[in-house]
Amino acid sequence: MKNRDPSRASSAPPRREGAERDWSVVVEDGRAKTNEPVSSAVANPEATTLRHEPHEPPRQHLPTKLFEKRTKVHNKRIDGRFRRFKWFVMFVTLAIYYATPWIRWDRGPYAPDQAVLVDLANRRFYMFGIEIWPHEFYYVAGLLIMAALGLFLVTSAVGRAWCGYACPQTVWTDLFQHVDRFVDGDRNARMRLDAAPLGPKKFAKRTFKYTIYLVISFWTGGAWIMYFADAPTLVRDFWAGEAAPAAYITVVILTLTTFTLGGFMREQVCIYMCPWPRIQTAMMDEKSLLVTYKDWRGEPRGSVKKAQKNPGKFGDCIDCLQCVAVCPTGIDIREGPQVGCITCALCIDACDKVMADIGRPRGLIDYATLEDCEKEANGEPTRSPWKAIFRPRTIAYFLIWGSIGLAMLFALGVRSHVGLSVSPDRNPPYILMSDGSVRNSYTLKLRNMESRPREMEIAVEGLPGALMWTDTIGRDDAAGTQIKTVPADQVLSVRAYVIAPEGTSTQEFNFRVTSRDEQQESATTETRFDTPGGER
Amino acid sequence: MANKRIDEPTGTETVGHEWDGIEELDTPMPRWWLWTLYATIVWGVIYVILYPAWPLINKATEGVLGWSSRGELAEEMSVVDQARTTVREELARIPIERLPENSELFGQAVAGGRSAFQVHCSQCHGSGAAGSQTLGYPNLNDDDWLWGGDLKAIEYTLVNGIRAPGVNDTRMSVMPPFEGAFDADQLTAVTNHVLSLSGKAPSTASGAQLYQDNCSVCHGPAGEGNRELGAPRLNDAIWLYGSSPEQLRAQILNPKMGRMPHWSGRLDPVTIKMLSAYVWSLGGGEEFVEVAEDPAVEVDEEP
Numbered sequence: 099m100k101n102r103d104p105s106r107a108s109s110a111p112p113r114r115e116g117a118e119r120d121w122s123v124v125v126e127d128g129r130a131k132t133n134e135p136v137s138s139a140v141a142n143p144e145a146t147t148l149r150h151e152p153h154e155p156p157r158q159h160l161p162t163k164l165f166e167k168r169t170k171v172h173n174k175r176i177d178g179r180f181r182r183f184k185w186f187v188m189f190v191t192l193a194i195y196y197a198t199p200w201i202r203w204d205r206g207p208y209a210p211d212q213a214v215l216v217d218l219a220n221r222r223f224y225m226f227g228i229e230i231w232p233h234e235f236y237y238v239a240g241l242l243i244m245a246a247l248g249l250f251l252v253t254s255a256v257g258r259a260w261c262g263y264a265c266p267q268t269v270w271t272d273l274f275q276h277v278d279r280f281v282d283g284d285r286n287a288r289m290r291l292d293a294a295p296l297g298p299k300k301f302a303k304r305t306f307k308y309t310i311y312l313v314i315s316f317w318t319g320g321a322w323i324m325y326f327a328d329a330p331t332l333v334r335d336f337w338a339g340e341a342a343p344a345a346y347i348t349v350v351i352l353t354l355t356t357f358t359l360g361g362f363m364r365e366q367v368c369i370y371m372c373p374w375p376r377i378q379t380a381m382m383d384e385k386s387l388l389v390t391y392k393d394w395r396g397e398p399r400g401s402v403k404k405a406q407k408n409p410g411k412f413g414d415c416i417d418c419l420q421c422v423a424v425c426p427t428g429i430d431i432r433e434g435p436q437v438g439c440i441t442c443a444l445c446i447d448a449c450d451k452v453m454a455d456i457g458r459p460r461g462l463i464d465y466a467t468l469e470d471c472e473k474e475a476n477g478e479p480t481r482s483p484w485k486a487i488f489r490p491r492t493i494a495y496f497l498i499w500g501s502i503g504l505a506m507l508f509a510l511g512v513r514s515h516v517g518l519s520v521s522p523d524r525n526p527p528y529i530l531m532s533d534g535s536v537r538n539s540y541t542l543k544l545r546n547m548e549s550r551p552r553e554m555e556i557a558v559e560g561l562p563g564a565l566m567w568t569d570t571i572g573r574d575d576a577a578g579t580q581i582k583t584v585p586a587d588q589v590l591s592v593r594a595y596v597i598a599p600e601g602t603s604t605q606e607f608n609f610r611v612t613s614r615d616e617q618q619e620s621a622t623t624e625t626r627f628d629t630p631g632g633e634r
Numbered sequence: 635m636a637n638k639r640i641d642e643p644t645g646t647e648t649v650g651h652e653w654d655g656i657e658e659l660d661t662p663m664p665r666w667w668l669w670t671l672y673a674t675i676v677w678g679v680i681y682v683i684l685y686p687a688w689p690l691i692n693k694a695t696e697g698v699l700g701w702s703s704r705g706e707l708a709e710e711m712s713v714v715d716q717a718r719t720t721v722r723e724e725l726a727r728i729p730i731e732r733l734p735e736n737s738e739l740f741g742q743a744v745a746g747g748r749s750a751f752q753v754h755c756s757q758c759h760g761s762g763a764a765g766s767q768t769l770g771y772p773n774l775n776d777d778d779w780l781w782g783g784d785l786k787a788i789e790y791t792l793v794n795g796i797r798a799p800g801v802n803d804t805r806m807s808v809m810p811p812f813e814g815a816f817d818a819d820q821l822t823a824v825t826n827h828v829l830s831l832s833g834k835a836p837s838t839a840s841g842a843q844l845y846q847d848n849c850s851v852c853h854g855p856a857g858e859g860n861r862e863l864g865a866p867r868l869n870d871a872i873w874l875y876g877s878s879p880e881q882l883r884a885q886i887l888n889p890k891m892g893r894m895p896h897w898s899g900r901l902d903p904v905t906i907k908m909l910s911a912y913v914w915s916l917g918g919g920e921e922f923v924e925v926a927e928d929p930a931v932e933v934d935e936e937p
Contacts, residue, residue, distance in 0.1 A: 525762030529917065532778040532870035534832075539775075539917060569915070570737070595917050600871070 170292065171365055171428035173275060174285040174420070178447025187263040188272055196317070199324030203227075208586030209549040216326050222587070228510060229587075231547060233517075240506045244499055251495040253378050255487040256465075257386045261375065262442035267367050270318070270360035271426060274311060281307040285423060311361040312353070319352030365427035368440055375437045384468040387486050389441050391421075391432040391463050394475040402456055414462050420452050421445035421463055431463055516554065516619040517545030517589075518611040527628040534600035536629045542592045544611055545621075546584035553614040556580050558596055561607035561627055569593040581614065596627065604629045721746075722904045730785045730907055740911060747912025750905050754897070763916055770875055770892050777918040778872040780864045781805050784919065787861075789910040795896030796864070804896060807864030809889040812848070816886075820844055825882045831857035831869040834877065 203213035203226055210217065215224040223230035223238065230237050252260050261268060281303055282288045294300055323345045324332060335341040336349075359367050368375065382388070393413075400412030415432065422430045424445060429438040431445045443465065450460040470480040523539040531537055546552045557579040558564045565576035569592065576597065584590040594609075607627055612620040638650040638660075647660045681687065685697040696702070721742050725733075733740050752761060758771045765773040777783065781791050791805060798804040816824060820840070827841030828849070849868075852860055857868030866874065874892070875885050897906055913919070 523762070525760075526764035526773075526775065529764070529773065529775040530871060531776055532867065532872050534871035537776075537917060 168366065169428065171426065172278075172285045172288045172292075173426045173428070173444075174423040174448075175279055176420075176424040176444050176447045176451070178444075178450060180443035180447050184263055184272065184442060184444070188269050191264060191266075191269050192273070196321045199321065199329040205229075206549045206586075208551075210328055212328055214325060215328070218326060229547070229549075231545075234513075237506055237510070240502055244502050244506075247495060247499040247502070249374075250381060251492060251499055253381045254386060254495055255492040256441075257382060257388045258375070258378055258439070258441035259387075261368065261378075261440040265374075265440075267359065267372070268426075268440060268442065270314075270356060271364045271367075273314060274360045274364070275426060277307060277310050277314070281310065308361070311357055315353040315356035315360070316349070318356045319349040322352050323348050365438065368427060369438050375440075379437065384472075385486060385489055385491075387465050387467055387483055388435055389431060389439060389443055389446060389463065390435070390466045390468070390471055391415075392461070392466070392471060392474065393432070393434075396432065396462050414453070414458050416452070416456065418452055420448040424448040435468075514619050514621060515547040515617075516552075516611060516613050516621050517543075517547065518609060518621040518623045519543045519545075520609050520623045520625045522625050522628070528630065530630060531597065535597050536600070536602060536627075537595055537597045538627050540594045540596065540609070540625065542594050542609060542611075544582060544584045544590045544592060546586065546588060546590070546613075549587045551583055551586050553581055553583050555612045555614055556582060556592070556594065557610045557612070559608040559610050559622075561596065561598055561602070561605065563599045563602065564596050564607070564627070565598075566594055566596045568595070573597075598627060598629075602627065602629055725904045725907055730789055730910060733785065733907070733911055740915075743908045743911040744915045746905070747908035747910070747915075750901070750909050751912055754901065755909065758894075763913065767874065767876060770890055772874055772892070773872075774913050775916045775918055776872055778867065778870060779918070780807075780859075780861065780866055782861050783914070785910055785914050788913050788919070789906060791894070792901075792906045792909055793896060793898045795894045797891065797893040798896040801896045801898075805864055807891065809852070809865075809885075809891060811888050813887045815848070816844070821883055821886065822879075824848070824886065825879050828857065828868050828882060828886075829877070829879070832871060835879075 198214050199212065201213035202211050203224070204211050205224070209229070210224065212224065213226050215222075217224065221232045228237075249260055278288060282291050291300060291303065320336075323336075323341075327341075327345070332341060332345065336345060363371075396413045396415030398412055399415040399417040400408075401416050405412040405416075421432065422428070422445075424447070425431070426442060426444065427438045427440055429436060431439060446463050446465070449463040453460050453462055465483050466474070466480075467483070467486045470483075470486070473480050519542070521541045523541070527538070529537040529539075542556065544554055544556070546554070556566070556568075558566050565578060566580055567573050567576040568580055568582070571580055573595070576595075580594075582590060582592055605627055606624055608622050608624050610620055610622045612618060639648055640646070641648055641657070641659055644659060648657045649660045651658060682695075683697065684699045685701055686694040687697065688695045721739070724739055725743055728736065728739065733743060751759075751763065755763070758769075759765050759774055760771070763774040765771040772778075772780070779787070781787055781796075794801050794804045796805040797807075823838050823841035824844040825841075826835045827837045827845045829835035830837035830841075846855065852863050852865035853868050854860060854865075859865050859867035873881070875881055875890055897909075901909070
């Protein structure tokens, strides 16, 4: 960090140590003459090299590697209001994740008593008082749409707050960074330890640290499978070696991914793997709240001493690099908005602390919209950041989001707990009986979505003179209606025979199923009665 | 390898060719790529030793593991057979007429019968068991049975067949050909009478008389048929060989009589039981309960 050019704008190029080494001549040269960002120099090295003096052998300075080696992030501990909020969100999200499967919910003797359960084996999805059947998967689709819109809503209102606080990658990375701090010490100690040769002490520390990583990862994978089976039973089965292979495989995979992504890849997931920041950059505008370095206030940078010697010549930024040291993704926020910034605001905490120490006002780095930044830079009055949340776009997102939720709740409230599907036999379509009447056979599926057995009446409607019987009720008892008991929370498959007198023509008619209880719920399905010569 | 030289900026050797001034650097394969290649070679050798690999004249080398896809299939099939053993044993034990009482076992029998039907019976009776009027294969879904439609009667038919050569107990019915016995008017009269039994044509006194003299012995005075003899009902709506006067006349003069192979010895008793249950379950077997509860009929079915 030697190149201090006072004319540099806040959108100046990133300066990583590795890059600086390879590019020293080109970068220095290019910047000095054109104030051009390094990125364009990387994309078009020829353009930059052309500016060299002719006697210089130009190709010597071509980089042999076009990617920058990762520099490990050792972020420093910081305390502050955003850090405390981050702690709070981390605690809440982890608690929800680990504890939810253990919440019980009494659904009576015929249904599982786990509050949130994805019962793949029986194809049911339980969420507290709501039970979703496979044919109602649109509710899950609705939830996913709500989740997507929710992300849009959050992004338009408070920028990348999801990334900074609630994203699982952030939460677990944060957790693992605390483990680092707990075992290896804070930033400087960790850097020293990383540089030190592998001795017994380092080995012991690493083993201890990775063990904690593994325990957390295992817990994470273990909690995941709890959502798919009765949690207490699964825990017992798991340790007894009796759980389903899928359970073990899932735990192993999630343990390894958590261990790798949370323990080692960390900010690389956010910067290189995650598509969401790319989408977000397209979703944000000058009215979105962002973590912003107020360069008009901070630049030019200078130490407290320099500022005291030359009053009015330096900005508020004293270049203490605390904002960089605390950043979990290792970026320098003073270089402007960038993909690497997850808006966790720890740099705000760090900067506020420094400003308080040297007696300057807080907020050199702060949550602000680009629009407000511009106003502030021009000395115009600005609004409170809270007001940035309420604007047409966020309100529109919120209305769409909320109306989907309401529509789903309404649909859940009025849905029928009885269902009927009918498939007529096609081979043969009809049977001529010896008395001249015609018989058709159907497979009926009676759905009872309540967790108690229910008696249901099946009736044939709109087929004059028709009688029906089923596979368990003989033809002697043929009648216009039949009664079946459908077991709790199940689909009963019934083979039904419908017989119509001679001379009946091929026609449409209905099966109606009605529950014989106080609800009298019913479902009707149209089907067809085939007769000889009636082929269409 | 002509003109090999070191490329100055990169320090890498070139491959020595030049195309319009463009040269190719002789960059070595990535190490991981080579190691992957070597690993696949090693794996290939191991595989050839362990598994069947080289095709010889009659068969392939067997491999030291002794694995073969046929062997694997046989193993899987024996596992399936093992799983079915209990059901099959139970089915072998239970008398067929009592099968419907055990609804779970009955369901398993019907399911097993359905697949056996597709293999052994669908060629004639059709995959939906609807038979064929053109070819004279009866529809098994309806309630019209030449020889009885209860479980025991169906099983007997399956075991012994109909007009099956070389089977002593086979179902045997004979309709004599009336070629030359009737003149044209008589033939019309008797045909009309037969059609009148199910209300399809007006009857005449001469036709009724001819029917009484020639047909009622087997088909019954009112055309009610006789299951003892396999004589079909003539007073219902189902006509195996067609109900037009022409088809009837052909049947009187030179009757077609169906036949069915016997399945004893070809299918094991349990499979036959399952097939009977399936046929019975097709919707026409509901008479069984009455028949089964009547010991006299049951005895009649036993030859």
